[in-house]
């Protein structure tokens with residue numbers, strides 16, 4: 001079976017295959033969503049142009065029977081493989097391994113930490129990844145909120161992050177999310193993102209870090225509007241000394257309200273590890289509903 005870069009006509013057929021396979025958790029990958037328009041928007045939003053990294057498996061009658069593509073970030077040395085997708089289970093057994101190889105081979109030498117992600121139901125992907133020694137994450141829950149009903153008012157101590165917050169946010173970000181896909185610098189410098197900080201001018205000063213008169217930064221939250229129109233809150237954390245005192249609620253309310261207002265689909269999505277009891281408790285108290293489960297498989301996890 002040939003795995004190669006596609007002809008223009010094969011790109012369209014591969015897209016049809018991807019849309020079809022994304023419809024069910026047992027064959028979908030985590031990153032692209034499930035609706036045809038949403039998938040196309042997410043693909044077009046991938047940093048490395050997806051048509052350049054798309055690789056297809058083609059059978060004897062020139063049909064596209066498998067596809068894969070990959071995105072990467074040299075700053076963090078990580079890649080995210082989208083797919084592989086195959087026409088059916090028999091074809092998975094035949095070409096999934098070669099498709100995954102084709103994707104990984106495209107990444108620069110500085111990128112050594114590769115990841116695929118899907119629902120736990122996608123057992124074939126789990127087998128493929130673990131057969132390579134890739135390490136499964138714990139289950140992550142996907143939560144969504146569509147209304148701010150019952151949320152507390154956003155407190156006056158939450159404000160948009162400014163350049164002077166970078167050092168304080170970096171410390172909290174790296175402690176809470178070591179080895180994650182985006183640095184604090186990237187969060188703060190991305191004009192497409194909403195990044196807020198929770199400050200405290202007097203109390204709890206020993207728990208946070210000064211930002212030169214603008215208040216002690218006790219925590220931050222950062223979110224974006226995805227290409228498919230959903231809001232995505234990917235980071236929220238307090239400095240360790242500020243946790244467990246109910247302060248996260250104000251920050252969650254403020255970022256959630258900002259994202260709901262900006263999301264064309266009027267929703268906030270987030271993922272959380274199933275073992276993260278305080279965060280799960282907080283999200284459920286806010287009325288976030290659990291919509292799906294995901295597992296990531298990484299070749300060299302750094303966290």
Ligand SMILES: CC(C)(COP(=O)(O)OP(=O)(O)OC[C@H]1O[C@@H](n2cnc3c(N)ncnc32)[C@H](O)[C@@H]1OP(=O)(O)O)[C@@H](O)C(=O)NCCC(=O)NCCS
Pocket residue numbers: 176236237238239242243244245246247248249271272273276277278279281282285
């Ligand atoms: C998640 C986080 C932002 C929550 O903020 P917080 O101010 O510490 O949260 P709270 O003090 O309001 O606690 C949240 C809830 O968890 C409960 N809780 C705290 N520790 C708990 C534990 N070990 N087990 C079960 N529940 C726990 C609290 O009682 C509270 O429940 P309640 O609302 O019924 O009283 C904060 O803990 C944090 O920064 N954690 C590290 C980073 C992180 O995990 N971010 C989320 C990634 S998805």
